[in-house]
Amino acid sequence: MKRGFFSLAFLTLACLALGASCAKTDAPSASSEGPASAPAATAKVDPSAKALVVVFSATGTTLKVANKVVDATGATLYQIVPKQEYSKEDLDYNDPKSRTSIETNDPTSRPEIASDPIADFADYGTIYIGYPIWWGEAPRIMETFVEAYDFSGKVVVPFCTSGSSDIAESGAHLGEKAGSGEWIKGKKFSPEVEDADMKAWIESLQ
Numbered sequence: 473m474k475r476g477f478f479s480l481a482f483l484t485l486a487c488l489a490l491g492a493s494c495a496k497t498d499a500p501s502a503s504s505e506g507p508a509s510a511p512a513a514t515a516k517v518d519p520s521a522k523a524l525v526v527v528f529s530a531t532g533t534t535l536k537v538a539n540k541v542v543d544a545t546g547a548t549l550y551q552i553v554p555k556q557e558y559s560k561e562d563l564d565y566n567d568p569k570s571r572t573s574i575e576t577n578d579p580t581s582r583p584e585i586a587s588d589p590i591a592d593f594a595d596y597g598t599i600y601i602g603y604p605i606w607w608g609e610a611p612r613i614m615e616t617f618v619e620a621y622d623f624s625g626k627v628v629v630p631f632c633t634s635g636s637s638d639i640a641e642s643g644a645h646l647g648e649k650a651g652s653g654e655w656i657k658g659k660k661f662s663p664e665v666e667d668a669d670m671k672a673w674i675e676s677l678q
């Protein structure tokens with residue numbers, strides 16, 4: 473994927489063409505589902521809590537950032553591996569019939585995960601959760617993941633990479649799907665983020 477390709481104009485056009493839920497108007501709003509899933513601006517990460525970094529990365533960019541989160545926190549890494557890996561054709565955002573286009577346009581789409589389930593998920597107090605932005609949101613496979621776990625009592629910290637889009641409400645929308653946990657807004661990163669900048673961000677969450 474050629475980075476920097478996505479301009480806001482492209483994204484708007486893509487959203488219009490695909491009818492994807494990029495816009496807040498289409499997507500469920502954070503306030504519509506009650507306090508359990510609302511973004512908790514005041515939630516703080518407890519540095520003594522056990523931390524897990526969950527990541528889905530189709531082409532390796534977000535995985536790079538996830539590894540930097542691991543380095544800065546000492547957390548365990550869990551990679552979401554799709555049962556059916558995404559091919560180059562699948563990732564073609566210019567093709568309205570590509571797999572990713574079809575999944576994005578289908579709110580009920582839940583791509584299957586091949587990775588083993590996380591047996592000790594209940595033991596973690598902090599979940600860092602990373603994904604690429606696809607049409608302004610987290611990929612559907614992230615919904616497969618969050619709907620499979622109970623985030624009660626956990627602080628959840630989304631992070632993402634993208635061509636240009638911000639993390640926006642993507643984490644809040646995942647929080648709504650999860651239905652539990654204290655989801656903070658999170659942050660978009662460049663895969664070249666400096667270690668010191670990552671460390672500073674992690675500390676700012678505490």
Ligand SMILES: Cc1cc2nc3c(=O)[nH]c(=O)nc-3n(C[C@H](O)[C@H](O)[C@H](O)COP(=O)(O)O)c2cc1C
Nearest residue numbers: 529530531532533534604606607608634635636637
């Ligand atoms: C299907 C698809 C849709 C995308 N939609 C957006 C988008 O809406 N905004 C954006 O800035 N980048 C978009 N991108 C670019 C990715 O977010 C970016 O390349 C990301 O860093 C890839 O991460 P990964 O290597 O971990 O999969 C899209 C990429 C794909 C494949």
